[in-house]
Amino acid sequence: MSHYPKKGVWTTCPACGRHVHTGQWGPWQQCPYCQHWQRLTATQRIQQLVDPDSFQALPTPERPKNQLGFPGYTKRLAQAATTSGLTEAVVTGTATIATWPVMLIVMDSHFMMGTLNTAVTRRMITALDQAQAQRLPVILVTASGGARMQEGLYALVGMNLVLAAVARLATAQLPLITVLTDPTMGGVSASFAFKGDMVLAEAGAKIGFAGPRVIQQTMPVTLPPDFQTAASLYQQGAVDAVVARPALRDKLTTILAAYQCSGVTPRG
Amino acid sequence: MDERLKRLRAADRLRAPQVINALLPTFVAQHGDRLLGDDAALTAGFGRTAENLGLAVLGIDRGTDLVSRRQKNGGALTVPGYRTALRVLQHAAKFQLPVVSLINMPGADASPISERFNQSQAIADLIAAMGQLTVPNLVVFLGEGHSGGALAFANANRIIMLDDSLFNVASPEAVAAILHGQQTVSEAIDLLPMTAADLHQRGLVDTVIDHRQADLVAVINQRIVTAVSELQALSPVELIAQREAKFQAFLAQWPIN
Incomplete structure (x- = not known):
């Protein structure tokens, strides 16, 4: 028997580099040494937010495809599916949060950095339209590097199309609550992320359009340590609140209670 | 630099203000977003x-010399630019004026300011x-347009491109950069559909105009007037439904699974 620890038991904290035991990350996936919040998978996120056993996934027949034959994309898709266990970078479904019924759209950065492509666009539009049909408020958790370049303009137009669906939701007077988590960048940041009726940022998240690397390629500039952090965005008035992970469910509950959206039979 | 890109970024490239001058003998300029500033x-x-x-x-151009290129940030719109455009849209809706955008811009402005x-908010709002x-x-794509900024202007009922212009998810x-130098910039142009001809064939672009015509400005303006009348x-x-249907039809070319 090998004396090495079982695979997956110890991981390196991406922020402080210390080795952290699975048990030490705790239920909220926070580094015990530097308090860094580990990026959650969509499954973990949903589990933390919804009432037990209330999540019902929407049918998602969409699968990614290397339709344009972009070099290396097919291989990366296969890797993403293997490492994430997902079929695309977003999970959609209905659930209740403290008994409030909601439509959940949760992006997952573990699948090709959560990039927006044709399949993600389609799943989001289906979920937004379903929310309208069932009169549900929408909670959209973003975690994305932007538009998926390998799908070219087909990915980029997703920004227009999701925003068109968001506009229909608004016409139906249903709230969209966006939760910006690490990372929310590029085409996702510049479309639906900031178009929520309420925009929350998870503590510690990096949120922006062009990231530090791209900016520093353009100009020699020293960026402040809090550049594009949730806290600095809040100070600048870009988001309604910064919410620490353990408080997110309660925060959403309060917002849902304030909107009083109770599903197919609206109250009051 | 790639020959095709050089042409789009050349100082003597047809610029939006030239087209607007010819298109609108009576013209009133609007400046500033009433909050942060103006975008040259x-x-x-x-x-x-x-x-x-x-x-x-709404015309966007990159400038012709070092000074004007610097003033205009090479055509990369800044937040006041998007916000001014938004103001122009509200004004246009109020007075029932169809909106014509003429663009030649790189990707978004990568800067701390x-x-x-x-x-993100400015682009999303636009x-x-x-x-x-x-x-x-x-x-009308007079040169190139990439990324979310160009997409905002292209969220339109009609997309017209000069035959040598480019429209893509990124420059x-x-x-080429995401491929870690395995392909040159010239090769990258052929990796994704971004040329006017390709995008026209795919139905995203409605009209392609030959840029070598002597009376190019007159032709562009005639196409604009025709499209607006339709x-x-x-x-x-x-109008709202047609815009969405146009992009839905483009997306529909991509197989669902």
Whole structure:
């Protein structure tokens, strides 16, 4: 028997580099040494937010495809599916949060950095339209590097199309609550992320359009340590609140209670 | 630099203000977002064509020399630029003026100041407003347009491109960069559909104009007027639906699974 620890038991904290035991990350996936919040998978996120056993996934027949034959994309898709266990970078479904019924759209950065492509666009539009049909408020958790370049303009137009669906939701007077988590960048940041009726940022998240690397390629500039952090965005008035992970469910509950959206039979 | 890109970025390339001058003999410029400032890359305003057609215009150009290129940030719009454009849209809707955008811009502005003023929000607001505009809108690609900024202007009822212009998710340089130098910038142009001919064949682009015509400006303006006249038959609801249907039809070319 090998004396090495079982695979997956110890991981390196991406922020402080210390080795952290699975048990030490705790239920909220926070580094015990530097308090860094580990990026959650969509499954973990949903589990933390919804009432037990209330999540019902929407049918998602969409699968990614290397339709344009972009070099290396097919291989990366296969890797993403293997490492994430997902079929695309977003999970959609209905659930209740403290008994409030909601439509959940949760992006997952573990699948090709959560990039927006044709399949993600389609799943989001289906979920937004379903929310309208069932009169549900929408909670959209973003975690994305932007538009998926390998799908070219087909990915980029997703920004227009999701925003068109968001506009229909608004016409139906249903709230969209966006939760910006690490990372929310590029085409996702510049479309639906900031178009929520309420925009929350998870503590510690990096949120922006062009990231530090791209900016520093353009100009020699020293960026402040809090550049594009949730806290600095809040100070600048870009988001309604910064919410620490353990408080997110309660925060959403309060917002849902304030909107009083109770599903197919609206109250009051 | 790639020959095709050099042409689009050349100092003698046809610029939006030249087209607007010819299009609108009566022209009133609008400046500033009333909050942060003005964007020199943006020519914004409204006026009347020779046929007395009222139009609102948004032109973006990169500048012709070092000084003007610097003033105009090479055509990379800043937050005041997007916000001024948004103001022009609201004004156009109020006075029932169809909106014509003429663009030649690189990708978004990568700078701390644009991040500080949340260009994500500025771009998102412009995309949403273009999509929900109750008057007709169209875009003419005079050169290149990439990324979310260009997409906001292209969220239009009609997309017109000069035959050598480019429209993509990111600049050819950025596409080459994600491939870690395995492909040159020239090769990157052919990796994704971004040329006018390709996008026209795929149905996203409605009209392609040969840029070598002697009377190019007159041809562009005639196409603009024709497109606007066609669109004026549509109601506000139909205009909004047509825009979405146009991009849905493009997306539908991609297999679901």
